[in-house]
Amino acid sequence: MDTSVSDSAVALKKERYYILILSAIQIAHILDFVIMMPLGPRFMRVFDINPTEFSSLVSAYTFSAGIVGFFGALYADHFDRKKFLMFNFTGFIIGTYMCAVAPNFAALLIARIVAGAFGGILNACVLSMVADLIPFERRGTAMGVVMSSFSLASVLGVPLGLYIAQIFDWHAAFYLIVIIGIIFWFAAFFILPSVKVRTTKLSIKENLKNFKVILGQKDYLQSFTLTSVLGFGIFMIVPFLSPYMVGNVGLTEAQLPFIYLAGGTCTIISARMIGKACDKIGSYKVFRFVAAVSIIPIFLLTNLPQVHIVLALMCSSLFMMSGSGRFIPAMTIVSAVVKPQDRGTFMSLENSARQLSSGLASQIAGLIIGAGAAGALTNYNVVGYIGIATSLVAILIAFKIKTKFNLR
Template sequence: MSVTTQSATHEGRKEWQLLSILAAIQFTNLMDFVILMPLGPQLMRVFSVSAQEFGLIVSAYTFSAGIAGFIGALFIDRFDRKTAILTLYTGFAVSNLLCALAPTYVILLAARVVAGAFGGIMSATAFTIVGDVIPEARRGAAMGFVMMSFSFAQVVGVPTGLVLANAYGWHIPFYMLAGTSTLVILIAVKILPPIRGHFDHRTDESAFRSLFSLLTKPEYIKAFIFVSSMMFAGFAVIPYISPFVVSNVGLSEGDLPYIYLLGGAATMFTARYFGKVSDRIGKHRAFALIGGFSAVPLLLLTNLPKSPLWVTLVVTTLFMILVSGRSVPAMALITSSVEPGKRGSFMSVNSSVIQLSSGAASFVGGSILGTSASGQITNYGLVGVLAVATSFLSIYLSRKIRSTEAKNVPTPLEELPVEAV
């Protein structure tokens, strides 16, 4: 084996280790978010709270993550990426332990605020590391690999958590997350290399001035508006899929797990595939194609009449594949649009934009919907039309995103100091 081949093999192995750690971090982060909603009936019964009060527990994470993203932008680029993500991950693990130990509704609510604060910035930092280390030519595939964690959380994490919760109580999934996070931290300390390449691009600009420039620079504003439109197109529809297919399409509540199991299983494969396609044909073109085709399931789902289970599953699976698939080239696009010295702060603000635009989309979608005398949801088709229009807007806006990679080349893993491989 030649020296060049050995070097390439070693480089590939280190990339795989890095991406596996980031995917594991994202898995626990996403698992923490998605497990809470299925636990709703137990939590409402145990704490004797209303649906509205339970909804506050869910939204506490989102709003906390949104606010924390702006705060994180003030300091995140001042630290080694490894130090930053492990510190945030430790706080996240502790917040899950606090959730598991929460004896009252108020304490659980406070623990969810803490989880959102750490989880939101942590997720942004994970994608920042991909942008810092993985060359643009392979970044789509890398993003797809890390983003498979959401599918894995749906297919494996949520069912496992629910089985344990039903058998031993709602605390168990949070104990499981705290324990898993601790194990990942111990492995990450050994495997993750120090990542300080962004220090070479630092300026003497104050933290607040740097944040101000992030929020006012035209190139960054375009990226934030782009990601807002993409998230809006999805989350105007997503929160209302379950009630719609039960009340309008004719599924039973017992059929709902099939939607998420099948959709999650499919996206485990398609996320990586879309990433490779993005690298091969270009991120802009890939986003335009996936985003354009996503209009089909958006309109089909929001106008679906009474249908057998298999028809519904085909439509919902296609929806999950294409609507979530857009995010793979989109994340590769926006991580390439910012200089390494500001990438952490940029992605932290971007995390806030994602959380806030998702919340706004859910609110707008819910405001349009109504309920008929028979209990069916009305105007969902109108929400679908709005989502499609916003989706095509995001395709147009994606053309405005320009890469800075010609001027800023990521530091290869081969050149990073590694503590242990």
């Protein structure tokens, strides 16, 4: 009995270390992605670009992540999980370094494509390892911690990156991410265990056949659709949040870090609460509630006039809490659908579909949103209504998955 308790304690301790390292990796590549949004007003001014061109900088990352992710999915389950993760982490750091040294808009656009090619697969690697290393009964909490990486990146990384960009220039923000990435790379190398899924290597023909089987499963397609719809809805709004706050609500560029500091702090707390609620109440019930509640801040934020910064921070924080919070129960639901032997390929495909839908949303938003007088954006409320519609569609899809798999 004592031996069993001791072994259990050791296992839990190891799980905590794994979650910590995987969360750190998420922080690095999420920071690389989210830093683009608050730097939006600066990029639009420095490069003299319009909203559509700025949306290309954002969508270049997600489109690259989605396209490369589809090819990476062919082999995701045929490599040691750790080796596959380390390879993509290395490529991501190189891509981010290219962003740091980019001299102009075209070079930065190419660098974002390279960073996205590795960063997108890296995200799938992290989620696959969480599912492989953490038992389902504790997976909701683990997903909550890992998904709160967005919040930590917002609270710590974005304000620091913007502060450094204010002191030096925007290049310095990417140099900071490179340094952080290198530190986390070594931590992952020494702490994460090897996770081998298949003992035999499959030919290209066999890989394609397995790929086709996974894509042909209705349950898997519903899961892809769920997270893709969520990604589409959120990225109709997020890329232009900072330009809208500056051009329409009246905040200054120097005040933008407060949006991410306040929103990220609130989301750190809410993400853990949501993760624990998934384990206790049930992932579907939590998702239905959070997705429904998210409609309110979406409407308020995308229709916000010039207001005091406190009210602006309240709206943006509620939006971040509910927007990112939906993904925690959604990913827990999705992890219950996939078979263990398909998990790596499935997660890569899920990530690819979500990245492509996010990139498409960013591009469409760039076409809908216009530039008005004195830098103000027009039609931001229109993308908000689209975001509300996607929330309702996502609830319906989740209900179908819940009914099929008898989830709570």
